[in-house]
Amino acid sequence: MAKRISMIDLFAGCGGMTSGFMAAKGYKPVMAVEWDLHAAATYASNFGEEHMRWGDIAKIQDHEIPRADVIIGGPPCQGFSNLGTRDVNDPRNKLWKEYIRFVQHAKPNVFVIENVDRFLKSSEFLLLQEEVREGGLLDGYELTSGILMAANYGAPQRRKRAIVIGSKIGKIPLPPQTHGQGNPIGLKPWRTVKDAFDRQGLADKPETTALPASSARFFGETVPGVFKSKDLHLGRTPTDLSLLRYAHVPPGGGRFNLPEELLPNCWKKKTSGTTDVMGRMQWNEPSLTIRTEFFKPEKGQYLHPQWESGKNGYRVDRPITHREAALLQTFPDNFQWCGTKIQIAKQIGNAVPPALAEAIAKHLKPYLLGTPQR
Template structure:
């Protein structure tokens, strides 16, 4: 690794993040008490954002170019999910489906106490996941998987992702929810939890008019687009458009998702924020009351990013950074759960070594 990188603190647990993106997962882990030992990401703008907010210890390259990985306490990463995603046709021979092999190579090299793989839920039903599980077990990891909803962990967004946790120090630790769905009757276990955060909670204080500051920027819609936006009520979608304003392809396609050209609700979490959230034709991305799509800053807040998190890149690049991120509030809760287990394991190891030394003199 480069000599000019800053030294790591030997007292803090270390993390390696591969397929790091702009660092949403690492940002949450950092808040939970981890320090970044190494991040690997091929995209230049993502690397610059990661360096600005988390650590300069970043390799800008393809994962295949990394010869070996140093030892660490936790290794995390989300191999590109397009090969597994339900969005569009899944291609069995998509080379991106093979990048998990490099994730496991990193696990073998670094031998972390814990690894975490994040991906879309269809991963868990794939043949690749069966192989991931089998290979991780051969490396002496206990492996468990769960689908977590970011809304349950303080993110103002309904975003479900699969998390696979492997542990060499006991049963894999998943975080307990910090928030609950207000539309469901509370249970004994969750009755004291706060209800889900909403779009209003996240963006209600922002200027209704984009001002170009801190990525509060929007598109320049055509007059026809503005007319279309004006017909969509709160919670509405493309079917609220008058026939003369409906694109021909939508007229022919009478079935399909109800989120296309949809308007967000104020008092619910947002739908999943994806990379083209600034295009309402891609999903439910119209502002609750303004006749425009949400801005980059609004999307970042709906992902749980603090306003002082600095994105670096062009508009499209930053949109991709925001949409592909693990929401930091969810990453933080995961980090708290696993760092507790790592510290417990290290305390046990120190105690055991002390007892061995003392027994020599008995």
């Protein structure tokens, strides 16, 4: 029987990163840690409750940390402060100290950190680099870092993430790009919004605005759920003013397409920037980044892509649904969810796209199994 690669997922959220690693085959989660109850419940409903630790990571004792081949996860960056004292006792670095503690005790051959793209210019990243030097807490590991865009790895979304690979089995490069814009030689074309939505049977007008009335128990607590992916195709009830605004925005357009009489005062005064606000997606392009408030068009390019010009052109004037956002994030059809609508939206928007995580996992596998294809 083939060796299974044991892994720990820290700051796991709803399990986007674990989902991708599991899709890559050959990985076995032995521990996951998440402080948010509803995200932890979503993780547990998909990957099992027995290895998920819901709560403060600092309360997990050293002796409770299992050995693992790989650790994945993204400690939150609290402020991205200017480089200064490099004080490892700075309260903002508490969660980073916890991540390092897990690496020290689990002794993985590889760890993977994901974070927002500006992480690589943060004081937290500088501290990480200090710790892999001789005498540091992570002495023996070599770092590789860079910015990866999810669209280049099979997700229909232009989401950029900082990825850091730490290895004590030799320096591991970042995974090679698998997809590209246009018709690139040797690469698959970018996946588009149309690719994500097609064949899903998604109604242009969702039948409901509410999740089903159901609850489940995880970790001794009652949470809303467990919901199937199809339950997340939820509509909203926009105002007449919002509908008038939506109707003026073509694919790829945004707030600058609105006539002046439909502009709120704050937009009238701001004559540049925030170009994706009140934006409409394009069928034949990847979406922009799916954030936690994707159900609010005033927050970004979140209007449904269907829009035809002309008086009788067919238009779908609504923001994307939770289901559609999860598809753009590449969550599988059988993924299950726990929480309220807002809580689930946060889980979707905060997650690492499973397609990106899967590409990283496939790339790491031969190194972890001792058979790298250099």
